[in-house]
Amino acid sequence: xxxxxxxxxxxxxxxxxxxxxxxxxxxxxxxxxxxxxxxxxxxxxxxxxxxxxxxxxxxxxxxxxxxxxxxxxxxxxxxxxxxxxxxxxxxxxxxxxxxxxxxxxxxxxxxxxxxxxxxxxxxxxxxxxxxxxxxxxxxxxxxxxxxxxxxxxxxxxxxxxxxxxxxxxxxxxxxxxxxxxxxxxxxxxxxxxxxxxxxxxxxxxxxxxxxxxxxxxxxxxxxxxxxxxxxxxxxxxxxxxxxxxxxxxxxxxxxxxxxxxxxxxxxxxxxxxx
Amino acid sequence: xxxxxxxxxxxxxxxxxxxxxxxxxxxxxxxxxxxxxxxxxxxxxxxxxxxxxxxxxxxxxxxxxxxxxxxxxxxxxxxxxxxxxxxxxxxxxxxxxxxxxxxxxxxxxxxxxxxxxxxxxxxxxxxxxxxxxxxxxxxxxxxxxxxxxxxxxxxxxxxxxxxxxxxxxxxxxxxxxxxxxxxxxxxxxxxxxxxxxxxxxxxxxxxxxxxxxxxxxxxxxxxxxxxxxxxxxxxxxxxxxxxxxxxxxxxxxxxxxxxxxxxxxxxxxxxxxx
DNA sequence: CGTTGACTTGACGGAAGTCAAAAGGTGTGG
DNA sequence: CCACACCTTTTGACTTCCGTCAAGTCAACG
Numbered sequence: 212x213x214x215x216x217x218x219x220x221x222x223x224x225x226x227x228x229x230x231x232x233x234x235x236x237x238x239x240x241x242x243x244x245x246x247x248x249x250x251x252x253x254x255x256x257x258x259x260x261x262x263x264x265x266x267x268x269x270x271x272x273x274x275x276x277x278x279x280x281x282x283x284x285x286x287x288x289x290x291x292x293x294x295x296x297x298x299x300x301x302x303x304x305x306x307x308x309x310x311x312x313x314x315x316x317x318x319x320x321x322x323x324x325x326x327x328x329x330x331x332x333x334x335x336x337x338x339x340x341x342x343x344x345x346x347x348x349x350x351x352x353x354x355x356x357x358x359x360x361x362x363x364x365x366x367x368x369x370x371x372x373x374x375x376x377x378x379x380x381x382x383x384x385x386x387x388x389x390x391x392x393x394x395x396x397x398x399x400x401x402x403x404x405x406x407x408x409x410x411x412x413x414x415x416x417x418x419x420x421x422x423x424x425x426x427x428x429x430x431x432x433x434x435x436x437x438x439x440x441x442x443x444x445x446x447x448x449x450x451x452x453x454x455x456x457x458x459x460x461x462x463x464x465x466x467x468x469x470x471x472x473x474x475x476x477x478x479x480x481x482x483x484x485x
Numbered sequence: 486x487x488x489x490x491x492x493x494x495x496x497x498x499x500x501x502x503x504x505x506x507x508x509x510x511x512x513x514x515x516x517x518x519x520x521x522x523x524x525x526x527x528x529x530x531x532x533x534x535x536x537x538x539x540x541x542x543x544x545x546x547x548x549x550x551x552x553x554x555x556x557x558x559x560x561x562x563x564x565x566x567x568x569x570x571x572x573x574x575x576x577x578x579x580x581x582x583x584x585x586x587x588x589x590x591x592x593x594x595x596x597x598x599x600x601x602x603x604x605x606x607x608x609x610x611x612x613x614x615x616x617x618x619x620x621x622x623x624x625x626x627x628x629x630x631x632x633x634x635x636x637x638x639x640x641x642x643x644x645x646x647x648x649x650x651x652x653x654x655x656x657x658x659x660x661x662x663x664x665x666x667x668x669x670x671x672x673x674x675x676x677x678x679x680x681x682x683x684x685x686x687x688x689x690x691x692x693x694x695x696x697x698x699x700x701x702x703x704x705x706x707x708x709x710x711x712x713x714x715x716x717x718x719x720x721x722x723x724x725x726x727x728x729x730x731x732x733x734x735x736x737x738x739x740x741x742x743x744x745x746x747x748x749x750x751x752x753x754x755x756x757x758x759x
Numbered sequence: 760c761g762t763t764g765a766c767t768t769g770a771c772g773g774a775a776g777t778c779a780a781a782a783g784g785t786g787t788g789g
Numbered sequence: 790c791c792a793c794a795c796c797t798t799t800t801g802a803c804t805t806c807c808g809t810c811a812a813g814t815c816a817a818c819g
Contacts, residue, residue: 223572273626275712281630283622298497298612303619303717338572340614345577347621348557352547354628355673356555359807390765399629401808406767438549443577633775664797678775680799760819767814776806782799789792 214238215289215377216263220335222376222446230332233325237263240315245308252293252306260316262292267312268388272396273304282397284347285309285370285389289377294340297323310388310423338445345443354399357438360408362398364437367418371427372441387425412436488512489563489651490537494609496650496720504606507599511537514589519582526567526580534590536566541586542662546670547578556671558621559583559644559663563651568614571597584662584697612719619717628673631712634682636672638711641692645701646715661699686710 217226217234226234242265245251251262251269269286283304286292292306296319326333346369353362367387374385391409395402412418417433419426427433491500491508500508516539519525525536525543536543543560557578560566566580570593600607620643627636641661648659665683669676686692691707693700701707 271622273622275626275630279630281626283625295615295618298608299615299719300721303719304622334572340618341569341573344569344614344618344621347618347625348545348547348578350625351557351621351628352549352555354625355670356549356553392765396629402766403768403809404807407807410767445573445577447574665799666797675776676798677777677800680797681775684799763816763818765815765817768812770810772807772809774807775804777804778802780800782797784797785795787792787794789790 213378215265215287215379216291218377219289220332220339222448223335223338224331224448226331226335230329233329233332237317237321238265238315240317240321242313242315244311244313247308247310247312249308250305251308251312251314252302254303254305255301257296257299257301258293259296260318261294261296261322262306262314263317264288264290264292265313265315268309268386269312269314270307270309270393270397271304272307280396281399282393283350284343285397287370287373287377288379290343291336291339294336309393342443342445345445349443359398359400359404360411361437362400363394363405363408364412364417364433365439366394366398367425367427368430368434368437368439368441369444370425371430372444372446376446383427383430384424386423387420388423487652489539489561489653490565492651493563494606494613496722497609497612498605498722500605500609504603507603507606511591511595512539512589514591514595516587516589518585518587521582521584521586523582524579525582525586525588526576528577528579529575531573531575532567532570534592535568535570535596536580536588537591538562538564538566539587539589542583542660543586543588544581544583544667544671545578546581554670555673556667557624558617559671561644561647561651562653564617565610565613568610583667616717616719619719623717633672633674633678634685635711636674637668637679637682638686638691638707639713640668640672641699641701642704642708642711642713642715643718644699645704646718646720650720657701657704658698660697661694662697 214231214235214237216237217231220226220234240260243251243262245267252258254273264286265288267288269290269292270282271284271286272280272282274280286306292314293302295302326336349365349369353365357365370387371380371383371385374380379385389397391405392402395405398405400408409418409420412433413420415432415436417427417429417436419428433439488505488509488511490511491505494500494508514534517525517536519541526532528547538560539562541562543564543566544556545558545560546554546556548554560580566588567576569576600610623639623643627639631639644661645654645657645659648654653659663671665679666676669679672679674682683692683694686707687694689706689710691701691703691710693702707713
């Protein structure tokens with residue numbers, strides 16, 4: 212199986228065959244599958260391992276006293292759920308499964324070893340948490356400065372890129388596992404209004420959403436509609452970093468692996484070229 | 486001068502005299518003072534040192550094409566501005582001075598040395614970035630699930646605690662350096678409506694805001710008004726961690742230093758006891 | 760074929776945005 | 790020390806985007 216974590220981190224750096232092996236080794240730990248609507252990790256909990264999403268979709272969520280729920284982040288395959296366990300007492304929010312979701316449970320000390328032994332992987336993991344913060348900031352901009360239609364299209368643009376990075380898109384289609392109610396929880400609006408906005412985006416010929424698959428009909432136009440600018444994802448792998456690791460052996464797809472990865476990177480960037 | 490970074494990090498752990506000295510040493514690096522309205526760090530920039538706020542107030546902000554500005558985070562004394570420089574290519578947002586602000590410029594490699602040499606300080610810095618993320622998430626909840634009056638009072642509750650941590654409050658008063666327009670940029674509303682909500686909070690007898698000083702007249706009530714729950718700040722220093730460092734020498738205030746720090750910690754927690 | 764959950768549609772109300780103008784501070788220079 | 794400019798705060802009238810409530814459609818599934 213492809214390693215979504217590796218695919219994601221390779222947006223930042225290139226790994227040596229040994230580093231890739233180390234990352235692949237992480238997938239050998241026990242997995243846990245959670246049904247839609249149930250919690251992957253609960254607020255107040257403190258567990259000894261880190262959850263890495265392999266398939267499905269997770270969401271960081273807080274439920275307020277009045278029963279209202281706010282989704283603060285979405286976790287796609289390749290995302291780490293709870294790096295905070297290293298230092299924090301307990302989770303300050305829930306992580307819910309928005310669809311049947313499978314995670315690997317990586318023991319805390321395995322990550323810690325990784326962090327001490329490979330500075331390249333360490334940097335990449337650091338990059339990962341930094342971009343997670345950048346996504347949080349962008350969501351604040353979303354809620355503060357964009358109207359309903361923009362918020363929804365912005366989220367769709369972001370998801371398209373993030374799914375593409377882990378190779379979960381076919382052209383401009385990808386699994387859109389949120390119900391409209393959950394989408395409402397994520398964008399801070401009502402399900403009714405979410406529905407109206409989706410209709411509108413459909414009417415504008417920007418998207419097609421049927422079943423649980425979203426097809427972006429005109430990425431350029433959708434991006435413009437959302438006032439989307441992907442720079443906050445910090446995707447561009449630099450020439451300098453590329454040179455640091457001069458040779459790269461084939462990966463999952465053996466001989467053609469390198470080509471595949473390059474393709475992904477280029478497609479991701481080019482989809483929303485400014 | 487008191488070290489606001491130390492004061493903040495001691496919410497998480499206790500330091501040995503040596504560790505405190507290392508932290509104090511950071512303040513000896515050159516400082517930079519930025520006038521209100523000017524940038525401390527600009528989007529796209531990549532500098533070789535890290536900014537630590539000593540006095541004043543900074544704000545992470547993005548300016549959209551239409552001139553609208555969104556403030557995504559506020560930086561009070563003791564906050565680090567740009568830890569991302571370690572791994573990211575460039576800043577994806579500006580850091581603006583909301584008032585005359587003084588920062589120390591700590592060379593990147595000094596921080597890196599710190600991270601490799603003292604695991605206690607490393608953990609504390611890690612805690613700091615984790616709580617920064619938690620604050621971002623809470624701001625998303627704010628924008629998504631709270632109405633105008635709640636958003637403003639929530640921000641005031643948060644600021645009261647954060648200023649108290651670094652010893653910048655007198656009772657329940659603290660410097661409130663944002664104009665109503667800037668407050669509007671932070672809460673995602675219009676200056677006019679911010680004004681109306683402030684009037685309302687005044688009328689309800691919750692706050693007093695004159696000049697640049699905010700006095701919280703009834704912390705309990707304001708907290709309730711904002712549906713505020715400080716647990717996302719992860720302030721509670723555990724008994725376990727307290728035992729790890731059994732003795733603590735006096736600090737800035739020499740003999741009475743320990744007592745002072747304890748006081749701060751207790752006051753911070755007790756102010757908003759659940 | 761009835762039940763359930765997700766999506767859709769319409770009518771109405773309200774919180775917050777918009778526009779505009781006045782009032783209150785504050786600093787600077789004459 | 791006044792006068793002026795400038796910024797911030799305040800207030801009022803009007804508009805609009807989105808929330809609310811409620812009913813209705815549709816597909817999936819036992």
